[in-house]
Amino acid sequence: xxxxxxxxxxxxxxxxxxxxSYEPPSENPxxxxxxxxxxxxxxxxxxxxVCGCLGPKxxxxxxxxxxxxKEHQTLDWRLGHKQTCAQPDHFDHIxxxxxxxxxxxxxxxxxxxxxxxxxxxxxxxxxxxGSMGEALEEELDxxxxxxxxxxxxxxxxxxxxALEPEQILRYGRGIAPIWxxxxxxxxxxxxxxxxxxxxxxxxxxxxxxxxxxxxADRLGKSIDWGILAVFTCAESCSLGTGYTEEFVWKQxxxxxx
Amino acid sequence: xxxxAGRGPEAPGDPGMGNCGGFRRGFRSxxxxxxxxxxxxxxxxxxxxAEDRGWRxxxxxxxxxxxxxxxxxxxxxxxxxxxxxSEIIDFFLGASFKDEVLKIMPVQKQxxxxxxxxxxxxxxxxxxxxxxxxxPRGTGILxxxxxxxxxxxxxxxxxxxxxxxxxxTLGNFTKATFDAISKIYSYLTLDLxxxxxxxxxxxxxxxxxxVKTHTRVSVQRTQxxxxxxx
Numbered sequence: 001x002x003x004x005x006x007x008x009x010x011x012x013x014x015x016x017x018x019x020x021s022y023e024p025p026s027e028n029p030x031x032x033x034x035x036x037x038x039x040x041x042x043x044x045x046x047x048x049x050v051c052g053c054l055g056p057k058x059x060x061x062x063x064x065x066x067x068x069x070k071e072h073q074t075l076d077w078r079l080g081h082k083q084t085c086a087q088p089d090h091f092d093h094i095x096x097x098x099x100x101x102x103x104x105x106x107x108x109x110x111x112x113x114x115x116x117x118x119x120x121x122x123x124x125x126x127x128x129x130g131s132m133g134e135a136l137e138e139e140l141d142x143x144x145x146x147x148x149x150x151x152x153x154x155x156x157x158x159x160x161x162a163l164e165p166e167q168i169l170r171y172g173r174g175i176a177p178i179w180x181x182x183x184x185x186x187x188x189x190x191x192x193x194x195x196x197x198x199x200x201x202x203x204x205x206x207x208x209x210x211x212x213x214x215x216a217d218r219l220g221k222s223i224d225w226g227i228l229a230v231f232t233c234a235e236s237c238s239l240g241t242g243y244t245e246e247f248v249w250k251q252x253x254x255x256x257x
Numbered sequence: 258x259x260x261x262a263g264r265g266p267e268a269p270g271d272p273g274m275g276n277c278g279g280f281r282r283g284f285r286s287x288x289x290x291x292x293x294x295x296x297x298x299x300x301x302x303x304x305x306x307a308e309d310r311g312w313r314x315x316x317x318x319x320x321x322x323x324x325x326x327x328x329x330x331x332x333x334x335x336x337x338x339x340x341x342x343s344e345i346i347d348f349f350l351g352a353s354f355k356d357e358v359l360k361i362m363p364v365q366k367q368x369x370x371x372x373x374x375x376x377x378x379x380x381x382x383x384x385x386x387x388x389x390x391x392x393p394r395g396t397g398i399l400x401x402x403x404x405x406x407x408x409x410x411x412x413x414x415x416x417x418x419x420x421x422x423x424x425x426t427l428g429n430f431t432k433a434t435f436d437a438i439s440k441i442y443s444y445l446t447l448d449l450x451x452x453x454x455x456x457x458x459x460x461x462x463x464x465x466x467x468v469k470t471h472t473r474v475s476v477q478r479t480q481x482x483x484x485x486x487x
Contacts, residue, residue, distance in 0.1 A: 154341060157315075158315075161315070165311065165312075165313045166313055180315075207315070208314075208315040208316070209313050209314075209315060211317075211320060212313060212314065212320060212323075217317060217320050217321055217324065217326070219321065219326060219327075219336075222317070224317045226315075253315070253316050253317075253341060254339075255338075255339060
């Protein structure tokens with residue numbers, strides 16, 4: 001409803017499963033083996049060259065390139081397969097940049113420090129202007145900036161993130177999120193319950209800094225948000241074994257000054 | 258989830274290998290920079306104006322500016338997006354900022370009354386009333402030192418002022434000046450009106466259309482049945 005086409009899914013793969021090791025991978029990963037990517041699963045299934053999803057369709061000419069859809073086949077054709085398809089013995093390990101997927105990064109987790117009240121250095125005012133000078137300066141500042149309630153919330157947000165300007169996500173089950181605006185804050189009734197019956201509580205929020213990395217900004221319309229608050233089942237229930245949908249609330253940076 | 262979009266898929270079904278699996282993100286708890294405190298706490302303050310490359314924008318406008326997709330302040334105004342991050346202005350104007358100090362000393366002064374003209378702007382605060390009256394080019398700012406300083410900073414070169422009330426209350430005097438200055442910018446004078454094309458009103462358009470297409474049809478008048486009124 002108010003998430004502008006954004007949806008969030010929870011992967012329900014338990015820690016003990018048939019696909020990944022129970023233990024975390026070593027901190028020192030083995031060196032990268034070059035650009036080549038394996039596009040076939042051990043089970044024999046092929047993956048789409050553009051998006052990595054299941055690719056049951058194949059290029060009718062060479063039968064060596066697999067895709068999930070006609071759209072992705074067209075994309076890949078234009079970006080190089082047109083040349084390599086005709087060559088008899090090609091084996092395209094190098095995947096061109098189709099500009100379809102977001103770039104991939106690793107998320108590093110740290111704990112946030114508490115904000116300590118700042119120690120303010122008081123300037124040496126002469127006796128005459130003394131206390132009046134300081135209070136006056138603050139008021140003048142506030143007047144000059146035409147500060148509103150909206151501004152205060154935005155400034156508070158900026159102060160909080162200043163502790164770590166690079167943060168892209170804030171995780172904390174059940175904590176209160178830091179809003180970027182006074183408008184469009186969800187009420188309890190706006191957050192639907194989990195189908196299992198339990199309430200949904202905040203688990204984490206996605207910060208606008210993430211958009212710096214996605215390279216999705218355009219002068220015209222493009223994806224944008226202030227924050228994305230993700231609410232998940234309070235009981236952490238397991239509905240089936242695949243992905244289950246949770247709830248995301250998008251709050252924009254306001255247009256008003 | 259957006260950030261889990263993968264490039265090349267790994268080959269699952271091989272426990273113990275997951276080096277590009279999603280699991281690493283769950284387990285990894287990076288202790289960067291030796292934990293809290295060792296990193297400079299000054300990262301909160303925005304130091305160094307345009308030279309500071311450490312700005313991480315949080316608005317779309319900020320990101321477009323930092324990415325150099327918007328190349329000037331003027332281009333930015335074309336999009337009418339509110340500038341919520343001061344770093345954007347620093348990015349374009351950083352070097353040219355100057356700091357001026359308005360030192361407030363209690364000095365009593367009489368101000369002259371300017372000529373009465375039609376376009377006056379008045380600001381008030383407390384008991385103080387401050388009027389700005391347009392002055393011919395070359396006049397300079399005729400006023401007490403306090404509003405003079407503020408008018409200069411606002412970029413106004415020629416102005417008469419008039420003040421009433423207890424101008425000795427410097428706080429109120431300054432605030433009244435501020436109030437008047439902000440009102441100046443909400444003034445819409447004739448030269449600021451945007452040129453609009455004079456188009457016909459809908460009624461006029463319809464009338465013209467009817468005149469062209471309406472043909473006179475002779476109506477046969479029939480005897481209307483008598484309507485019984487009770």
